[in-house]
Amino acid sequence: MSSQTPKVKSADRVLDIFELFTGDKETYNLTEISKSLNMPPSSTYLILQNMLSRGYLETDRSGKQFRIGYKLFTIRSGYMRNSSLTGEFSQIADKIIDDLNETTSLAIRAGNNLLYIGEKVSKHALRFTPSIGTHLPLHATASGKVLLADLSMEELRELYPNDELEKVTDKTISTFSDLLKELEKVRQQGFGYNMGETVDGVHCVAGAVRDADGRTVASVSISVPVVRITGEIWGGVHDWIKRSCEELSNKVYCQLR
Structure with missing residues (x-):
């Protein structure tokens, strides 16, 4: 029986x-x-x-x-801490902290929100400290713009059916038409920017981590309080974003081809 x-x-x-x-x-x-x-x-x-x-x-x-909802992605992010993507990110983030000492994050898209799945926090007392599992509106973040830039107009309209967008600070993009202009800049420049749109006084640069087919699957960002930004720091941020995104794309995804 x-x-x-x-x-x-x-x-x-x-x-x-x-x-x-x-x-x-x-x-x-x-x-x-x-x-x-x-x-x-x-x-x-x-x-x-x-x-x-x-x-x-x-x-x-x-x-x-x-x-x-976001909770499944939070659980998934906990599992992913031991995955190749977050493991490789952790090693690169350590180098960024050693060189720049500015907070760096790894994020993915969860619906119309950005979900942080990895981070290394600056040792400065004044710093941006996103927590793993935190989710923010995509259009208000540098990484979110990078992820949105990979979507079609139909996909964007599904995420943003209204012309008015949620504001996090008074600098947040607040209309769909302005978002489209911003996403075109991301595609042309290869970087996403957040100039105080999530937290007043904090600027952020992000880049795309791509899979073997060239699709954006995650984003790496570095956040710097405005009071510490110099030409040298800003240049270093861009160099590290480019390097870290290329390394993650090649080490984690291109090996799967």
């Missing part, structure tokens, strides 16, 4: 919802989830609200379309 694996119905339903997002669609509404999984709308709603409050799901601005 074969033994049966014990099941917890509510847990099964949560897992079914997660697995639904492995399909072709990125977002689903309550009705679609309920019908797809043959679950009562009332209990589906309660489970979705629970997952939403815990960060495992998030909604668009209407509050009706659900997608995978």
Whole structure:
């Protein structure tokens, strides 16, 4: 007589919802989830609200379309600390700290947010200190602009259906048209910039880490308080961004060809 694996119905339903997002669609509404999984709308709603409050799901601005939330990416980032990408980044970041002593970060895209999955913090008392798992609006960060610059107009419009964008500081890009102009500069220059758009008084430069097909999969950035920026420091920041992105792309992804 074969033994049966014990099941917890509510847990099964949560897992079914997660697995639904492995399909072709990125977002689903309550009705679609309920019908797809043959679950009562009332209990589906309660489970979705629970997952939403815990960060495992998030909604668009209407509050009706659900997608995978930041918490899964945070868990994934913890796992990735031991992966090749974050391991190689850690070695390069140590060199950047030794040379520039300015905070350097590794980030990926999580929906319309930037998610930090690696960082080495400056030893200066005055410094920018993003934490692993922290997420920020893509358009307000240097790394976010680098990641957005790789997307098509259709993909950008899906992330930003409205012309007005969320402001983090008074310097944050606040319109979709201005964002498009900024992304074109990123494509031409090869660098993304954040001039006080996330934190007043902190400037940041970022570059793209690309996979074997040339697609941007992550971004490396270096953040410097304005009071410490000199021509020499700014030049060093650009040199290290270029070098670190090339090293990560080659060591982690090109070897997979």
